[in-house]
Amino acid sequence: MRRLLVADVGDGLSASLFLNRYEKIQIDCGSANKWCKAYLKWKMTSCFPPKEEAFILSHFHVDHYSGLLYAVNLNDKSFSIKEVYYPGIPEFEKREEFFICLMAMNFYIFGKRTGLQAYDFLETISKINKIKPFKQKMLFEGNTIKINNLIINVLWPPEHICDKDTLSVIKEAISAFERLIERNPDLKRIYESLKRDNIFQKYFSNERNDKEDKYDENTKKKINIEINIRDKKLLPEINDTNKLLIKAANHLSLAFFIDDMLLFLGDLEKNELRKIINKLNNSNYKVLITPHHGTHWDDSLKIINCKYAINSVGYLLYKKLKKEFCSISNINLNTYEWGDICINMDAISEENLCWGCFKSFCC
Numbered sequence: 001m002r003r004l005l006v007a008d009v010g011d012g013l014s015a016s017l018f019l020n021r022y023e024k025i026q027i028d029c030g031s032a033n034k035w036c037k038a039y040l041k042w043k044m045t046s047c048f049p050p051k052e053e054a055f056i057l058s059h060f061h062v063d064h065y066s067g068l069l070y071a072v073n074l075n076d077k078s079f080s081i082k083e084v085y086y087p088g089i090p091e092f093e094k095r096e097e098f099f100i101c102l103m104a105m106n107f108y109i110f111g112k113r114t115g116l117q118a119y120d121f122l123e124t125i126s127k128i129n130k131i132k133p134f135k136q137k138m139l140f141e142g143n144t145i146k147i148n149n150l151i152i153n154v155l156w157p158p159e160h161i162c163d164k165d166t167l168s169v170i171k172e173a174i175s176a177f178e179r180l181i182e183r184n185p186d187l188k189r190i191y192e193s194l195k196r197d198n199i200f201q202k203y204f205s206n207e208r209n210d211k212e213d214k215y216d217e218n219t220k221k222k223i224n225i226e227i228n229i230r231d232k233k234l235l236p237e238i239n240d241t242n243k244l245l246i247k248a249a250n251h252l253s254l255a256f257f258i259d260d261m262l263l264f265l266g267d268l269e270k271n272e273l274r275k276i277i278n279k280l281n282n283s284n285y286k287v288l289i290t291p292h293h294g295t296h297w298d299d300s301l302k303i304i305n306c307k308y309a310i311n312s313v314g315y316l317l318y319k320k321l322k323k324e325f326c327s328i329s330n331i332n333l334n335t336y337e338w339g340d341i342c343i344n345m346d347a348i349s350e351e352n353l354c355w356g357c358f359k360s361f362c363c
Helices: 035-047 066-073 095-114 121-128 164-181 185-196 217-222 229-250 270-279 299-303 323-328
Strands: 003-006 012-018 023-031 052-056 081-087 135-139 144-147 150-156 255-258 262-264 284-289 305-311 329-334 341-344
Touching: 012 035, 023 035, 023 066, 035 066, 066 121, 081 121, 095 164, 095 185, 095 229, 150 270, 164 185, 164 229, 164 270, 270 299, 299 323, 305 323, 323 329
Parallel strands: 023 052, 052 081, 081 135, 262 284, 284 305, 305 329
Antiparallel strands: 003 012, 003 341, 012 023, 144 150, 150 255, 255 262
16 A cells, blocks of 8 residues: 655655555655654654665755754764655756755754764765665656656656756845855865865765765864854854845756656746646646645646645744645645645545545654
């Protein structure tokens, strides 16, 4: 019996697709404010009863993999991850620089908020995984993955970005970051360390290197987790720059579908949603995991018809939920109101679709 669990992790995402008694696909594991809860939900679903799993990261925001970072902090090495997939970074001018800016800001922001001295997604997987080595693959539009008997069709990102609007957003984010690091020595030190150690290389290749990563441990030790006076003066600029980097990364978020069972749209912005929907051959799905936790909408989505629309959302984003998702779904659910949402995917049909088709995972 195939089941989908979208856990209540606040403003983040932790979705588990159970394929059988021993295998599952984990889509993200993180939260903006409840990283401990994201970790515990993933831990629970990884132990009862699955033995092996594939992990799919939708995009490189820490609120989508903070649960992994928390697992590293606890030195938990009990996960059995055999395959790891993540969105490829398309070809465009300064793509390496953009990726380093994003990862540096992730480390800076998340470390100061939590005290967890980690930032690197693949490094984190390696530290918590008892299966070594694991298979890793970056995904682009047109790629397909076969896991068990399921075929996952990748819709986004493309291998090359030519759209002027998207490139403009990325360029603006890089420029803002460059201005900021000239006034923030800590952030500049992180950026220079990642650039010197070529942190981006392992994300731009499907070849796995099992040697220890060369990120600078001394850089981590030097960073003061407490926000000092200088940080307080720069806090508005730090937050504004982080928002620009987040928005730019949203344009490169992973999107995919699995037959007519699941449509996943990541954190994509309007422009990308429009391009994807216009290319879809099928508009009918059992489940839609809504874009950006149910807060991003484009009128092109009106052609979609789904049995369930699921919004993984917490109190910060709840008021921004788009009511339009009610119009394209039979049942519209959000984790803020309903808690953990578990759906028996094999039982969904026109005849038996009802509110009773889903329940709390713990029931």
